[in-house]
Amino acid sequence: MSPSAESVTAGSVAAETEKAGPVGRAVPPVLSARGIHRRFGSLVVLEGVDIALAPGEALGIVGPNGAGKTTLLDILSGAQAPSEGSVTFQGQDVTRWKVDRRCRGGIGRSHQVPRPFTGMTAYENVLVASVQGASHPRRAAQQHALDVLERCGLLGQANRPAAALTLLERKRLEMARALATDPQVLLLDEIAGGLTDAETDELIATIGQLRADGIAIIWIEHVLHALLRVIDRLVCLAQGRVLAEGEPAAVMSDPRVVEAYLGSAV
Structure with a gap:
C-alpha cells in the first residue's frame, strides 16, 4: 500500500x-x-x-x-x-x-570530492580550518585540531601528507576540516x-x-x-x-x- x-x-x-x-x-x-x-x-x-x-x-x-x-x-x-x-x-x-x-x-560543509591541501599534513589541514574557520587563537587551535582529528579517527595519520591518505582517510579529513570550524550544522x-x-x-x-x-x-x-x-x-x-x-x-x-x-x- x-x-x-x-x-x-x-x-x-x-x-x-x-x-x-x-x-x-x-x-x-x-x-x-x-x-x-x-x-x-x-x-x-x-x-x-x-x-x-x-x-x-x-x-x-x-x-x-x-x-x-x-x-x-x-x-x-x-x-x-x-x-x-x-x-x-x-x-x-x-x-x-x-x-x-x-x-x-x-555552517560546516564537506564536498563530494575531497579538497584537502595536498602539500600539507592532515594536522595542518585541520589546523588551517580551526584558525580560519573558527577563529581559534593559535595555541587553542593546535589542541582543537588534534581533538578533531581524534574525533574523526585520524589522529594516527596526523603527520601524513594529505596526498598520501587513502580514500576513507581523505573522506574523514574532509569531515574533520568541516568540524574544525565548530559547526552547529554540518x-x-x-x-x-x-x-x-x-x-x-x-x-x-x-x-x-x-x-x-x-x-x-x-x-x-x-x-x-x-x-x-x-x-x-x-x-x-x-x-x-x-x-x-x-x-x-x-x-x-x-x-x-x-x-x-x-x-x-x-
Missing part, C-alpha cells in the same frame, strides 16, 4: 513545521530555505524548494542525478546565491552571506561515495557520534543503506523540486520516488 498524503508531503511543509521542544514549545529550525529557485540562463536547476532542519536533526536528501541536490547544498553553504528565495540560519536571514561568513557563523555531500561496505560502516559510526554531540546534519547521499541508518527525515528532489518528504521508509516506498529512480512505479 502506498503512503497516504498525510504521511508523506511535498513542497513547503518542512519549512512550516517546527519540532516540539522538551516542555512542549515549538523549536524553530536551526537552518531553513524558502522558495529557493536557481537558474542558469534558461536552465532551471531548483524551482521553489522549501526545507527546514531542526536543531540536532539528521535530514537526508536523495534524488536522481541532476535533481539539484548539490546546488541546494551550495546555496545553503553560501557557495552559490539563489536566483529567488531566502536562507535563514538561527532565525537570521543569511541569504547574502558569503561562504566564509556562514562558515564562521556555524552539510555532507556524498561522503560515503566510493567506499567499501566496511569503510562505510566506520564512517557511519563517526557520523553517529557527531549526532550524539548535538550537531544537526543535512546529508546528500546515493549510498541509501548508509543514509537510512542515520537520518530522522528524508527529502527526495526530482527535476529541481521537492517530490516527497517525511519518514524515510515512507518516502522511499512512495511510487513517485520509485518512478524518479527507476523510471516506472513498481
